[in-house]
Amino acid sequence: MIPTLxxxxxxxxxxxxxxxxxxxxxxxxxxPLVFLISMVYKAIRVxxxxxxxxxxxxxxxxxMFVMALMCVGLYVVVIWAAPRYF
Amino acid sequence: xxSWDTEDDARFNFLAPVLAWLVPGLGHWMLGHxxxxxxxxxxxxxxxxxxxxxxxxxxxxxxxxxLWYAGQFLAGxxxxxxxxxxxxxxxxxxxxxxxxxxxxxxxxAHANEIPTLFTTVAGMLNLLAILDxxxxxxxxxxxxxxxxxxxxxxx
Numbered sequence: 001m002i003p004t005l006x007x008x009x010x011x012x013x014x015x016x017x018x019x020x021x022x023x024x025x026x027x028x029x030x031x032p033l034v035f036l037i038s039m040v041y042k043a044i045r046v047x048x049x050x051x052x053x054x055x056x057x058x059x060x061x062x063x064m065f066v067m068a069l070m071c072v073g074l075y076v077v078v079i080w081a082a083p084r085y086f
Numbered sequence: 087x088x089s090w091d092t093e094d095d096a097r098f099n100f101l102a103p104v105l106a107w108l109v110p111g112l113g114h115w116m117l118g119h120x121x122x123x124x125x126x127x128x129x130x131x132x133x134x135x136x137x138x139x140x141x142x143x144x145x146x147x148x149x150x151x152x153l154w155y156a157g158q159f160l161a162g163x164x165x166x167x168x169x170x171x172x173x174x175x176x177x178x179x180x181x182x183x184x185x186x187x188x189x190x191x192x193x194x195a196h197a198n199e200i201p202t203l204f205t206t207v208a209g210m211l212n213l214l215a216i217l218d219x220x221x222x223x224x225x226x227x228x229x230x231x232x233x234x235x236x237x238x239x240x241x
Contacts, residue, residue: 019142019193019201026196032136033204040129040211043122044218052125 034063102219107162110212113219126215134161134208141193141201143172154202160209160216 013020022029038059046052099117106113111127114120137145146168148155158165193201 015139016143018191019144019197020140021197022140022200023196026200029140029200029204033133033207036129036133037207037211040126040133041214043125043129044214049121 030067031060031064034067035060038063098221099219103216106212106216106219107160110162110208110215113215117219126212130161130208130212130215133211134164134205137201137204137208138168139201140204141198142191143168144192145198145202145205146172148173151202154206157206157209158202160213161205162212165205165209 035056038056042052042055042059046055099113102113102116104113105116109127110130111123111125113123114126115123145151146155146158146165148166148169155165155169192198
């Protein structure tokens with residue numbers, strides 16, 4: 001019982017001490033990252049705060065869209081075009 | 087046309103950039119841009135501490151990753167404080183580590199890259215905020231929405 005409890009305590013996540021295993025899903029973190037970048041960037045850049053959140057969402061969507069397009073482009077080049085023509 | 091080019095609209099603030107480095111958003115707060123300041127602080131703080139929670143204190147490492155540390159340093163004195171604290175108190179030889187292994191476990195691969203990116207980008211965004219309060223258009227500095235058409239669109 002006690003060794004089992006000890007192993008559970010040892011394996012528990014300790015904030016700021018243990019890293020979180022993000023290796024399987026790290027790419028999803030790009031969404032909050034882009035959102036937070038847009039939030040700070042637009043807070044600095046917009047002339048008025050009237051349509052602030054709309055501009056934040058717009059910038060987030062634009063960046064994500066371009067990154068998705070680049071992903072598709074790279075996929076086509078690496079997986080399809082390169083093995084066939086090079 | 088850039089807003090910085092307009093006649094006497096720009097004025098230098100020397101205290102605001104220092105405050106902006108000490109606490110992200112404090113420079114804007116001092117100049118009266120309270121809402122911008124709250125948003126800048128929230129965005130940078132969430133990004134920085136998300137990185138710390140994902141990767142642990144080990145991602146702030148002046149000796150191991152000096153270039154990334156330079157970017158993290160721009161987020162404020164919290165970065166050198168973490169580096170100093172971690173290097174002094176959270177080593178495998180420290181008393182706390184001998185009792186309950188309380189020292190940051192090194193992170194590798196994406197568990198190190200992504201949080202390092204989060205904290206460094208937070209620092210780079212704070213650099214934008216610091217530069218913004220260094221030379222702020224006078225019309226914009228006078229009020230939260232005090233942006234006048236004479237200055238020109240910035241976004």
